[in-house]
Amino acid sequence: MVEAPYNPDPKAHPGLHVIALFEGLKGVLALAAATGLALLGPQPLRHWVEAMIARFHLDTEHGTLPSLLNAINPEAVHLAVLVVVLYAIMRLAEAWGLWRARAWASWLGCIGSALYLPLDLYALYHHPGWHTWAVLLINLAVVYILGRDLHRRRRV
Numbered sequence: 001m002v003e004a005p006y007n008p009d010p011k012a013h014p015g016l017h018v019i020a021l022f023e024g025l026k027g028v029l030a031l032a033a034a035t036g037l038a039l040l041g042p043q044p045l046r047h048w049v050e051a052m053i054a055r056f057h058l059d060t061e062h063g064t065l066p067s068l069l070n071a072i073n074p075e076a077v078h079l080a081v082l083v084v085v086l087y088a089i090m091r092l093a094e095a096w097g098l099w100r101a102r103a104w105a106s107w108l109g110c111i112g113s114a115l116y117l118p119l120d121l122y123a124l125y126h127h128p129g130w131h132t133w134a135v136l137l138i139n140l141a142v143v144y145i146l147g148r149d150l151h152r153r154r155r156v
Contacts, residue, residue, distance in 0.1 A: 015145040019109060020098035022142075027091030034084040042077045103153055110146035113139050 049069045053060055060066055094112070097105025120136040 015141075016098045016101055016106070016149060019142055019145060020095045020105075023091050023098060023109065024095035027088045027095060030084050030088035030091060034081045034088060037077060037084065038081045042072045042074055045072050045077070103150065106146045106149045106153075110143055110150060113142040113146070117143070 046069060049065055049072065052058075053065050053069070058065055090108075094105050094108050098109060116139050117136075120132070120139055124132045124136055
């Protein structure tokens with residue numbers, strides 16, 4: 001079966017390609033992280049956490065880092081790799097769909113970005129700075145562009 005040639009949707013927002021590139025980059029970075037985690041395994045992570053505990057003279061029995069150290073094992077690393085690969089697949093599929101101006105990708109991106117907004121506001125409240133403002137504004141722009149794209153599709 002021959003696929004029809006790519007024909008951009010005239011109703012699609014022009015910012016979809018920018019968002020698609022951004023989502024594709026996140027997907028590629030997630031794949032790189034999953035690959036590195038799978039290749040390294042738990043031992044380098046354990047050494048890194050142990051070094052952090054020693055460097056900051058933390059209690060080796062209580063606290064977040066010792067708890068993390070106890071949780072790092074081969075099964076946990078395999079589970080983390082699986083979750084990151086699934087995240088990467090979702091981001092790459094979204095990027096492909098946005099590049100091809102698919103409505104389902106706009107829905108996926110709009111909902112996904114909107115879910116981050118409460119966390120962005122929490123971060124802004126507790127850690128105000130240019131970086132938290134930048135993340136909030138980028139997510140608001142993505143939600144706006146994708147929401148506007150969905151609205152335009154519905155009207156036409």
